[in-house]
Amino acid sequence: MSVRDVARARPAARRLRPAAVPAAGWGVARLRGLADFWRVFRRSRAAVVALCVLVGVAVTTPVVVVVLAVDPEAISADVLAAPSAGHPMGTDYLGRDILGRVLHGVNTSLLVGTGVAAIAVGIGIVLGSVAGYYGGWVDPLVMRAADALLIVPTFFLILSIAFIFGGRLLFVVLLLGMTTWPQIARIVRAEVLALREEAFVVSARALGAGDAKLMFREILPNTLPPVIAMVALLASSGILTEASLSFLGVGDPNVVSLGQMLTSGLEYATTAWWVPAVPGAAIFVLVLLLNVLGDGLNVALNPRLRTQGP
Numbered sequence: 001m002s003v004r005d006v007a008r009a010r011p012a013a014r015r016l017r018p019a020a021v022p023a024a025g026w027g028v029a030r031l032r033g034l035a036d037f038w039r040v041f042r043r044s045r046a047a048v049v050a051l052c053v054l055v056g057v058a059v060t061t062p063v064v065v066v067v068l069a070v071d072p073e074a075i076s077a078d079v080l081a082a083p084s085a086g087h088p089m090g091t092d093y094l095g096r097d098i099l100g101r102v103l104h105g106v107n108t109s110l111l112v113g114t115g116v117a118a119i120a121v122g123i124g125i126v127l128g129s130v131a132g133y134y135g136g137w138v139d140p141l142v143m144r145a146a147d148a149l150l151i152v153p154t155f156f157l158i159l160s161i162a163f164i165f166g167g168r169l170l171f172v173v174l175l176l177g178m179t180t181w182p183q184i185a186r187i188v189r190a191e192v193l194a195l196r197e198e199a200f201v202v203s204a205r206a207l208g209a210g211d212a213k214l215m216f217r218e219i220l221p222n223t224l225p226p227v228i229a230m231v232a233l234l235a236s237s238g239i240l241t242e243a244s245l246s247f248l249g250v251g252d253p254n255v256v257s258l259g260q261m262l263t264s265g266l267e268y269a270t271t272a273w274w275v276p277a278v279p280g281a282a283i284f285v286l287v288l289l290l291n292v293l294g295d296g297l298n299v300a301l302n303p304r305l306r307t308q309g310p
Contacts, residue, residue, distance in 0.1 A: 040300040047296020050289040061106050070100040072256045080272040090274040092265060098278050104256035105279060109239045109286055112173055116238030117231045119177025124184025125227065129220060131185070132192030133211070143189070146182035154179045155241060162250045169252040172245060176238050183234070184227055191223040225301040232294035236287045243283050258283050 042048055064070070076095040083090045089098040131142040158175045165171065195201060201218050209218070245251050246259025253260075258279040265275030 037300050041296055044296040044299060046292050047300075050292040050296070054289050054293065057106065058110055061103055061110075065100075065103050065107060070097075070103060072096065072101040072104045074100070080268065080275070082272075083274055089278045090272070092261075092275050093268060093272075098261075098274065101256050101261060102258070102278055102282050105258040105261055106282060106286065108169070108255050108257050109243065109283070112169070112176075112242045113235030113239045113286075113290070115173040116176040116180065117234040119174065120180040120234050121184055121227060121231060123178065123181035125188050125220070125223070127181065128185035128188030129192050129215060129223070132189035133196055133215060133219070139189075142185065146185050149179055149182045155244065158241065159245060159248065159250060162245055167245060167250040167252050169242075169255050172242055172252070173238070176241055180234055180237065184230060187226050187230065188223050191226065192219055195219045195222055229294060229297040229301050232290045232297060236290035236294070239290070240283070240287050 074096060076091065076097070078087065078091050079095045080093055081087055081091040081095075087097050087099065089102065091097055092101070127142045127146075131139040158172070158179065161175060162172060196214075196219065201214060204214055204218050242251065243257065243259035243262070246257040247263045249263065251257050251260055261279035262276050262283070265272075265279070268275045269277075
């Protein structure tokens with residue numbers, strides 16, 4: 001799914017709503033919108049499964065790590081042991097349990113994906129809404145900055161900066177978030193440009209609503225559906241980029257990363273296949289689930305599909 005596809009997902013929450021409509025009535029309309037969303041979203045069984053698996057992993061993995069006090073650096077005498085009852089995913093070249101390390105690596109990947117998506121969405125919404133609402137010199141300035149970041153090969157830019165200044169996890173997350181906001185900004189700007197001339201916005205402005213009230217109450221809530229569809233894609237992109245940086249040796253050495261596990265286990269691919277295969281499979285499954293979820297959200301947030309029957 002491309003950014004263009006997500007941009008076509010027009011907000012189903014958009015209504016020609018006069019400003020005088022009671023808040024309770026508007027709340028009922030939103031509940032109906034959520035019901036319509038779930039009705040369409042559940043048609044995609046793959047997306048529902050992806051959502052359930054991701055929620056389960058995000059909730060249970062940290063709990064298992066904390067409750068069982070899993071030490072990813074614990075060394076045993078079972079070096080390169082094959083998967084067994086004692087070590088369900090085997091051990092690596094130092095005798096460390098791969099399952100425990102994968103659990104920590106998945107936690108790291110989920111933190112990276114969440115952080116990157118949050119930063120990109122925050123910056124993109126602010127810049128996109130300001131550019132779309134106020135226009136003038138702000139609009140071309142923001143759009144040219146977005147175009148510049150879209151033209152530059154982001155991965156190699158981040159790779160170079162991380163190589164020079166170090167690949168601390170927080171630093172990498174900030175870099176990824178600050179270089180992926182243009183996609184969100186372009187979507188939000190397009191939505192704001194269309195929404196600011198809608199009847200309910202014009203009515204609210206005529207009744208004396210200021211810019212802040214119009215933006216935060218009338219416009220921004222209606223730009224969220226296409227943004228939500230992009231969150232899963234941004235998270236998957238962040239996870240894949242962080243794993244790639246770690247694989248190339250410029251990741252954070254102080255955290256357990258699936259990319260680090262993959263690169264350190266490649267030399268044992270022929271003698272102990274489980275050492276590189278397990279972290280590689282974890283990266284693949286996480287990215288696949290997020291992309292499937294993103295596709296499902298994009299379809300469910302498209303009002304043309306909402307109007308169809310189940």
